[in-house]
Structure formats: C-alpha cells, structure tokens
Amino acid sequence: MPIELNTLNIIFGLFVFIFGICIGSFLNVVIYRLPNKISLILPRSSCPSCKTIISPFALIPLLGYIFTRGKCQKCKTKISIQYPFVEFLCGILSVIVFFKFLNPYIILDSFPILFSVDFTHFGRFHYSGYVPFFVSLWLLYTGIPLSFIDLKYKILPNSITLPGILVGFAMSCLNPDLGWLESLIGIACGAGGLFFISKFYEYFRKKEGMGMGDIKYLGFIGAVLGWKGVILTLFMASFIAAIIGIIWAIYSKKGLSAAIPFGPFLATSAFIISVFGNDMNAYIYFG
Ligand SMILES: [Zn+2]
Incomplete structure (x- = not known):
C-alpha cells in the first residue's frame, strides 16, 4: 500500500503515531504493574531503584527517554530500552493499521455524519473500514x-x-x-x-x-x-x-x-x- 506523502496524510499519520506512542506508554505501565498486582492508575510511576517519583517531563512518550538519556534523573540508574521500544512499536504499527484500513478522506467524510443531529444521513456512514481497523x-x-x-x-x-x-x-x-x-x-x-x-x-x-x-x-x-x-x-x-x-x-x-x-x-x-x-x-x- 503505497501512501502518498501529501500534507493531509502526514498530519493524520503524525496524529495516529502520537496517539499510538501514548497508548504504548500506558502499555508499559500494564506490562510492569499487572503481573505485580499494582493498580494501573495509582500510585504515580517511580524509579524502581531509588523510588523517586518520575517527573511528568520524563514521562512524555519517546521524548522523555531521549531527554533523560535513558537514566533516572536522581540516581542515574539506566531505564530499560523496553520503554521507548514498546512506545515506538505501538506508534508505528498503529500508523500501518490506520493506512491499511482507513485514510484521512474516510475520516473527514464520516465527521459531518457522526456529529450531525440529522440521523437520516446515518445510513451513509460506512463502518466497513472502521471494524477491521x-x-x-x-x-x-x-x-x-x-x-x-x-x-x-x-x-x-x-x-x-x-x-x-x-x-x-x-x-x-x-x-x-x-x-x-x-x-x-x-x-x-x-x-x-x-x-x-x-x-x-x-x-x-x-x-x-x-x-x-x-x-x-x-x-x-x-x-x-x-x-x-x-x-x-x-x-x-x-x-x-x-x-x-x-x-x-x-x-x-x-x-x-x-x-x-x-x-x-x-x-x-x-x-x-x-x-x-x-x-x-x-x-x-x-x-
Ligand atoms: Zn532512581
């Protein structure tokens, strides 16, 4: 599936990528906490070594790892490469899935129908690409x-x-x-x-x-x-x-x-x- 590099595709692709790395960031939490029976929401993430709460800045998907050079800000313990890897993997695969089943035009076409009060047009809404997506x-x-x-x-x-x-x-x-x-x-x-x-x-x-x-x-x-x-x-x-x-x-x-x-x-x-x-x-x- 060759994807044309026009502005619309780049904007949507970037948006889906950012969405994907954010999901990846959450999945890292799931991978770490679920087997250890820790709540997925609280407490806030801390360094496994020195227990310092990780700053929101360092928690930004992908960029946080680059800014901190993959180390805890306080004790300099190395942060596993698994974190940025999962985020990147999740981002890039989300983009592939998006362009495989949907494209910006399908989304823009469905918008007026999704948000209109006029349900007579609802039949026009094809969800054929959305389900496999x-x-x-x-x-x-x-x-x-x-x-x-x-x-x-x-x-x-x-x-x-x-x-x-x-x-x-x-x-x-x-x-x-x-x-x-x-x-x-x-x-x-x-x-x-x-x-x-x-x-x-x-x-x-x-x-x-x-x-x-x-x-x-x-x-x-x-x-x-x-x-x-x-x-x-x-x-x-x-x-x-x-x-x-x-x-x-x-x-x-x-x-x-x-x-x-x-x-x-x-x-x-x-x-x-x-x-x-x-x-x-x-x-x-x-x-
Ligand atoms: Zn630390």
Whole structure:
C-alpha cells in the first residue's frame, strides 16, 4: 500500500503515531504493574531503584527517554530500552493499521455524519473500514502487553485474555465479514482445538506442552479472526516459533527443550493475519 506523502496524510499519520506512542506508554505501565498486582492508575510511576517519583517531563512518550538519556534523573540508574521500544512499536504499527484500513478522506467524510443531529444521513456512514481497523488495534494493544508479560513472567493474564474474548466477540457481531456464529466457532476452535493438542502432547511426552494461558489466548484470537483465522494463526505461530526455537537452541546451547513462551508468536501472527489476512486469502485456498 503505497501512501502518498501529501500534507493531509502526514498530519493524520503524525496524529495516529502520537496517539499510538501514548497508548504504548500506558502499555508499559500494564506490562510492569499487572503481573505485580499494582493498580494501573495509582500510585504515580517511580524509579524502581531509588523510588523517586518520575517527573511528568520524563514521562512524555519517546521524548522523555531521549531527554533523560535513558537514566533516572536522581540516581542515574539506566531505564530499560523496553520503554521507548514498546512506545515506538505501538506508534508505528498503529500508523500501518490506520493506512491499511482507513485514510484521512474516510475520516473527514464520516465527521459531518457522526456529529450531525440529522440521523437520516446515518445510513451513509460506512463502518466497513472502521471494524477491521478497531479489530487490528484491539489485537495490537492487547498483544504487546501479553507478549512482554509472557516473555518476562511466562504467564498470559486472564485479565487481558478473558475481556479479549468478550470484546472480540462483540466486534465480530458488527463485522459483516465474520458475524457472531463464525466468531463462536472461532472461540471453540481456538480454545478447544488447542486444549486437545495440548492433552495429546502431554499424553505422549509426559509433560505439559502448552499452558492454559495460551489456550485462552487462542480462544480470544478465534473470537476476533474466526476459525480460519485462528487455525492460520496457530500454524504461522508454530512455524515462526520452530525457527526461532532452533536458532535459540543453537545459540544458548540448552537444547530444544529450552522453553520459549508461545504468547509473543501468537500475538505477532494474529496481528499480521488481522492486517494482511485478506491479501493472503488470494493465495491460500480454504475451499
Ligand atoms: Zn532512581
């Protein structure tokens, strides 16, 4: 999708990027606080080393890290590169999702209708681009914290995956390409199918292959992408995980049994499929 660099696209792109890095900044808080059972709103963020409250200036997404040169202002402890990385990732992927499904003209076209009292025009409001846009953003903004929490703590919290299923199902009801039935089959396929594979693996290898967290997460992905999408996600995630797993086994010299969390692979694959799935459909024959 080549994006023309005109003023309107640049302004909207920048706005979406700033919105994305702000969400990323919040997701950093989620990644840090959710597994440690700290409230997401209070207390204010403090340096993990010297407990000094971080100044609002240093909290500005991306810029705060650059201004402070990645160090606590007081004790000079290094701040993890994960913070600006998550913010940047969130910003840039939000921009890609925006231009994939929407553009400034669609937004400007819907504005008068959204804000008019005259509901006779409401039928003119096409939400066809908005539903896949919000679906991809939902997968992105849940996938980032799930990936990082899984990498650090080897868990996929219920407080993200279970609301994920509910919101995903609600979104699919509004999605003309999917519908509620396809979404329900997706949940059953994702959660149920994986539960079966996991039990199968356990029976033969005599150890746990996949956690309940992965199973709920696949239920979530099934709710959003339907059964075809969730099967495709599972295949893609396993494929990428196998390649990374082999590379990791060689480098870490721990052998193939070194457990790599599966969540990041699921998140990456589900996001890619939500954004480019329709383009892939032309190449993948489902019957
Ligand atoms: Zn400090």
